[in-house]
Amino acid sequence: xxxxxxxxxxxxxxxxxxxxxxxxxxxxxxxxxxxxxxxxxxxxxxxxxxxxxxxxxxxxxxxxxxxxxxxxxxxxxxxxxxxxxxxxxxxxxxxxxxxxxxxxxxxxxxxxxxxxxxxxxxxxxxxxxxxxxxxxxxxxxxxxxxxxxxxxxxxxxxxxxxxxxxxxxxxxxxxxxxxxxxxxxxxxxxxxxxxxxxxxxxxxxxxxxxxxxxxxxxxxxxxxxxxxxxxxxxxxxxxxxxxxxxxxxxxxxxxxxxxxxxxxxxxxxxxxxxxxxxxxxxxxxxxxxxxxxxxxxxxxxxxxxxxxxxxxxxxxxxxxxxxxxxxxxxxxxxxxxxxxxxxxxxxxxxxxxxxxxxxxxxxxxxxxxxx
Ligand SMILES: *Cc1c(COP(=O)(O)O)cnc(C)c1O
Numbered sequence: 001x002x003x004x005x006x007x008x009x010x011x012x013x014x015x016x017x018x019x020x021x022x023x024x025x026x027x028x029x030x031x032x033x034x035x036x037x038x039x040x041x042x043x044x045x046x047x048x049x050x051x052x053x054x055x056x057x058x059x060x061x062x063x064x065x066x067x068x069x070x071x072x073x074x075x076x077x078x079x080x081x082x083x084x085x086x087x088x089x090x091x092x093x094x095x096x097x098x099x100x101x102x103x104x105x106x107x108x109x110x111x112x113x114x115x116x117x118x119x120x121x122x123x124x125x126x127x128x129x130x131x132x133x134x135x136x137x138x139x140x141x142x143x144x145x146x147x148x149x150x151x152x153x154x155x156x157x158x159x160x161x162x163x164x165x166x167x168x169x170x171x172x173x174x175x176x177x178x179x180x181x182x183x184x185x186x187x188x189x190x191x192x193x194x195x196x197x198x199x200x201x202x203x204x205x206x207x208x209x210x211x212x213x214x215x216x217x218x219x220x221x222x223x224x225x226x227x228x229x230x231x232x233x234x235x236x237x238x239x240x241x242x243x244x245x246x247x248x249x250x251x252x253x254x255x256x257x258x259x260x261x262x263x264x265x266x267x268x269x270x271x272x273x274x275x276x277x278x279x280x281x282x283x284x285x286x287x288x289x290x291x292x293x294x295x296x297x298x299x300x301x302x303x304x305x306x307x308x309x310x311x312x313x314x315x316x317x318x319x320x321x322x323x324x325x326x327x328x329x330x331x332x333x334x335x336x337x338x339x340x341x342x343x344x345x346x347x348x349x350x351x352x353x354x355x356x357x358x359x360x361x362x363x364x365x366x367x368x369x370x371x
Contacts, residue, residue, distance in 0.1 A: 010326070011353070013362055014334035015146045015307060016174070017196035017203050018350035020258075024201055027261035028254050035251040043260055044239065044251075050263035054176060054199075054271060055191065055209050057183035061218075061232065062209040063239040064259055065192075066252050069173040072192025072206030074102055075230045076169050077140075079210075079218045080190060083107035085137045088129050088166070090121040090157075094147035094338050095171055099140050106226065111136065117339045118309070120302045121152040123160065130164035138167040138189075144175035146197070147337040149298050149309035149346065151179060155186045162187050167214055173197055176207070177266055178278045178306035178350060189214040195255075198278070198306055200351030201262035204255055262351075274351075278305040281354045285347065288363035292370065297344055306354065308347040309340065318342055321369055329365040 012019045033040050052062050065075050077099070081087060085108040089099045092115040103110040111133050113125050121141050130136065139161040143154045154170055161168040167189040175181050178198035183191055189211040196203035210218065210232070218225075218232055225231035229249065238248035266274060282305030286296065289310055297309040312318070318335065322345070325331040334346030347362060349355075 010330045013348050014332045015346050018200050019353040021352040024258045024261045028258045051207050055183045059209045061215045065206040069194030072208050076190045077102040078227045079232050081106040081108040088136045088139045090141035093145035095142045117148050118297050140169035142171040146174045149304050149307045158186045198351040199262045278354050281349050285359045306350045310345045324369045
């Protein structure tokens with residue numbers, strides 16, 4: 001007979017999910033209520049306010065999509081693009097490639113700006129592409145490329161998009177609450193994130209936000225959004241501001257308690273303090289990594305503090321080390337993706353997992369295992 005599942009207790013220092021704060025797990029276990037219950041609707045309003053605060057935006061169209069980060073990505077493209085549109089997509093890792101797939105599945109054309117993995121999006125190349133494609137509707141890029149540990153200059157990229165009258169679409173799945181991110185100040189038109197990276201919440205929800213400029217384009221589409229579930233014109237009937245809420249789909253009630261709690265935790269710490277904590281713990285990890293004779297792939301200036309790409313010597317058995325960390329220390333770190341497969345580890349210091357205690361654990365475990 002199959003019995004109840006009890007997962008092992010791990011320390012999650014990979015590319016996500018990150019360690020979930022016990023307060024969030026406790027919130028998740030509170031009683032389920034109806035998704036149109038007045039008490040639940042009050043909580044939804046609070047989630048929206050907390051999300052606006054975390055994104056640093058006053059965008060009315062700010063809500064959590066009931067599906068993981070990839071659905072946030074799909075929400076942005078499916079709602080903004082129509083058949084025959086053109087989008088400029090920057091790729092410097094795995095997730096830019098996923099953006100291209102999305103654009104093409106919307107029946108739009110993706111003009112690619114390629115940069116080497118491990119380097120940020122090149123502003124000059126982007127400006128060339130914007131000049132060469134005056135008919136492009138949007139510029140899309142990944143702020144924090146989780147596959148390579150690189151931060152691109154979101155502020156400058158959004159300025160370029162504005163200069164050439166393009167909408168900006170920003171993947172902030174790994175950046176939200178980990179590094180500086182200012183939706184309104186930077187003029188971001190569409191942004192999506194995920195719950196399981198620096199928010200340290202359970203996976204499965206995608207916070208999104210759209211500027212009024214982007215919302216107008218969505219309201220005035222010539223053709224309906226191809227995805228019924230992700231059509232924001234419909235979703236707004238449920239999440240909408242002043243209007244009476246109508247059933248669209250059953251919200252993941254308990255997961256939204258969890259998101260609420262994670263955003264309360266961010267608010268208590270202060271998001272600027274969270275950014276500073278991520279930077280501090282990265283520096284501490286970096287010093288220890290270099291003392292072990294290992295090196296970083298990404299130049300210091302562009303490194304993500306929440307996702308560290310560490311190169312190891314050819315003599316090291318990648319899979320064996322990661323298996324030993326898991327077995328002997330209950331510690332998960334990430335393997336390399338795509339061009340970096342088998343060459344690097346991805347050590348996450350995301351959200352609740354970004355602590356001096358975890359830095360110490362990881363360095364001690366790596367040191368013992370490598371020896
Ligand atoms: C994790 C991640 C995604 C996808 O999120 P899921 O929740 O796995 O669907 C998208 N973009 C980036 C940059 C990510 O790190």
